[in-house]
Amino acid sequence: MKCVSCKEDYGSSDAGTCRECYEEASETEEELKREIEDLKAKVNFLRFWSPSQHLHQQQRTTPFFSDIVLVASHDESGKSTPYPVPVPANRALLASRSPVFRAMLENEMEESLSGTIKISDVSYEALRAFVTYLYTADACLDDLMACDLLVLAEKYQVNHLKTYCEKFLISKLNWENSLPNYGFAHQHNAKKLLDAALSLIMENMDKLSNREEYKELVDKDPRLVVEIYEAYLSKQVNTAVQKDPVAKA
Amino acid sequence: MKCVSCKEDYGSSDAGTCRECYEEASETEEELKREIEDLKAKVNFLRFWSPSQHLHQQQRTTPFFSDIVLVASHDESGKSTPYPVPVPANRALLASRSPVFRAMLENEMEESLSGTIKISDVSYEALRAFVTYLYTADACLDDLMACDLLVLAEKYQVNHLKTYCEKFLISKLNWENSLPNYGFAHQHNAKKLLDAALSLIMENMDKLSNREEYKELVDKDPRLVVEIYEAYLSKQVNTAVQKDPVAKA
Numbered sequence: 001m002k003c004v005s006c007k008e009d010y011g012s013s014d015a016g017t018c019r020e021c022y023e024e025a026s027e028t029e030e031e032l033k034r035e036i037e038d039l040k041a042k043v044n045f046l047r048f049w050s051p052s053q054h055l056h057q058q059q060r061t062t063p064f065f066s067d068i069v070l071v072a073s074h075d076e077s078g079k080s081t082p083y084p085v086p087v088p089a090n091r092a093l094l095a096s097r098s099p100v101f102r103a104m105l106e107n108e109m110e111e112s113l114s115g116t117i118k119i120s121d122v123s124y125e126a127l128r129a130f131v132t133y134l135y136t137a138d139a140c141l142d143d144l145m146a147c148d149l150l151v152l153a154e155k156y157q158v159n160h161l162k163t164y165c166e167k168f169l170i171s172k173l174n175w176e177n178s179l180p181n182y183g184f185a186h187q188h189n190a191k192k193l194l195d196a197a198l199s200l201i202m203e204n205m206d207k208l209s210n211r212e213e214y215k216e217l218v219d220k221d222p223r224l225v226v227e228i229y230e231a232y233l234s235k236q237v238n239t240a241v242q243k244d245p246v247a248k249a
Numbered sequence: 250m251k252c253v254s255c256k257e258d259y260g261s262s263d264a265g266t267c268r269e270c271y272e273e274a275s276e277t278e279e280e281l282k283r284e285i286e287d288l289k290a291k292v293n294f295l296r297f298w299s300p301s302q303h304l305h306q307q308q309r310t311t312p313f314f315s316d317i318v319l320v321a322s323h324d325e326s327g328k329s330t331p332y333p334v335p336v337p338a339n340r341a342l343l344a345s346r347s348p349v350f351r352a353m354l355e356n357e358m359e360e361s362l363s364g365t366i367k368i369s370d371v372s373y374e375a376l377r378a379f380v381t382y383l384y385t386a387d388a389c390l391d392d393l394m395a396c397d398l399l400v401l402a403e404k405y406q407v408n409h410l411k412t413y414c415e416k417f418l419i420s421k422l423n424w425e426n427s428l429p430n431y432g433f434a435h436q437h438n439a440k441k442l443l444d445a446a447l448s449l450i451m452e453n454m455d456k457l458s459n460r461e462e463y464k465e466l467v468d469k470d471p472r473l474v475v476e477i478y479e480a481y482l483s484k485q486v487n488t489a490v491q492k493d494p495v496a497k498a
Contacts, residue, residue: 001261001264003265003266003267003270004264004265004266005265005266005267005270005274006266006267006269006270008267010267010268012250012261014267014268014269015250015253015264015267015268016252016253016254016265016266016267016268016269016270016271016272017252017253017254017255017265017266017271018252018254018255018257018259018263018264018265019259019263019264019265020255020263020265021252021254021255021265022265022266022271023265025254025274025278028278029274029277029278029281032278032281032282032285033281035285036281036284036285036288039285039288039289039291039292040288041409041412042288042292042386042409043288043291043292043295044409045346045386045409046292046295046296046297046386047295048295048341048342048345049345064341064344065340065341065344065345065354067341090341091314092297092313092314092316092339092341092342093297093341095313095314096297096298096314097294105314137291137294137295160290160291160293160294163290
C-alpha cells in the first residue's frame, strides 16, 4: 500500500490509520492552524505599544501617553543608583497587568502621588524589559534576563511572565546548572522550575556531594539540601511500593 | 488491518497513512494544541479590563483608571440624544487600538481638551460594546450588533474588529439577506463580506429581479446593481474561456 501522506509503500505491519481517519485528522490540523492564526491576530490587536519602543520608533521627545515612571533605585548589587534613568509607563496599563501595581496606584500611596515607582535590586535593562513585557507580552531572554524578570514577576504578581521565564529556564536546565537553579527556584517560589531541577538532581545523586555548588548550598542553606534528601528517599519508597505492592502491604 | 485511530478493521483500498506518518501527525496535533493554550494565556494576559465591566464587578463608584468618556451624541436614527450616558475609557487604550483616536488624542483636538468624545449615529449599547471590544477583543454579536460594530470599526480603523464582524456576517449569509448585506458591505468598504454576498447573488441570478430588495436597490443605488451584472458577465466570460480556451484564442 502507498501512504497517502509520505507517498512511500508500506506493508500491513506498518499500517497506521484508515483513509477516513486520515482525512479527519487533516481537517482537524487545518482547523487548529486557523485557530492559531486567529489567536495570533488577537494577540497583535491586544498588544500595547511600549512607551519606550514608541519613543524609539517615532523619534518623539515625549513618550506615548505616559503618566508615571519607574526607576531602578538600587542595582542588582544593592548599590543605590545616583541618577537612575526613568522608564515611562501608563498607570492603567500597570494596574491592569499586576495586582501589586493596582493596589499601589488605586490607593493614593506615595508612588501614585509622586508619579514615580522605585524598584530596588534591578538593572535598568531588566526594568525596561519588564515594562516592555507588561505592554507587549514579549521579551528577549537569556539566562540572566530570565532570572531578573522572574524575580520581578514574582514580586509584582505577573503570573504570565513568571510562567514564561520558568519555561525558558527549564528548557536550559542541565546537570551543571541544576543546583543553582534549584536554590533560585526555592528562593522565588518557582514551583515548576523547582520540580524540574529536583528531578534532574535526583537522577544524579551519586555525583551530587562532589559538586562545588553542593558544598556551598550546605553552608548557605542546609535546609534545601535536606529537602533534596527527603524527596529522594520518598521517591525510593514509592518506587519500592510500586514494584512490590504485596510485600509492602 | 485495524486502524490505530478508530480501531475499526479496513481493507487496503481504504488505507490511509503508514504508522510513522500517523505518529508524526499526532505529535503535530499535540504541538498545535499546546501552541493554542499558550496563545490563549497570552490573550488573557493582554486583555484590559473594560472600565464598565470593572464598574459592574467591583461595585465601584468611579470607573477604573478612566480619563476620558465617549458619548453617543445621536442615536442610529440620527436623533440627538438629550441626556447621553457616558461610556468611560482610557486615553492610552483608545490610542493604542485606533489610529483615529490616536490622532484625536495626541493632537490636542477638542475631544482631547474636553475629555469627551462624541460619537454620532450609534446606540448606547453599540458604543459600550465597541469600547468593551477595544479593551478585551471580545463581543457578543447578533446581526444588528455586528453591523453597528462594523460601522464603528470602519470609522475608527479598528481592523481586527472589522474582520471579526465581517466573519460573523459572512457566517450568517443566505439568499434572503444577501442583497441587503451586499449594499451594506459596499457602503462600509467591507471587501470580504461584499465578495461573499456577491458570490451568493450570482448563484441565484434567475431569481434576482423578482426580489423586493432588488427593486429597492435599483431605485436607491442603481450603480450597485450594475456592478452585480458586470461581475456576473465577467464570470461567465471567464468560465467560457476555461471551458474552451482554443475557441477563444
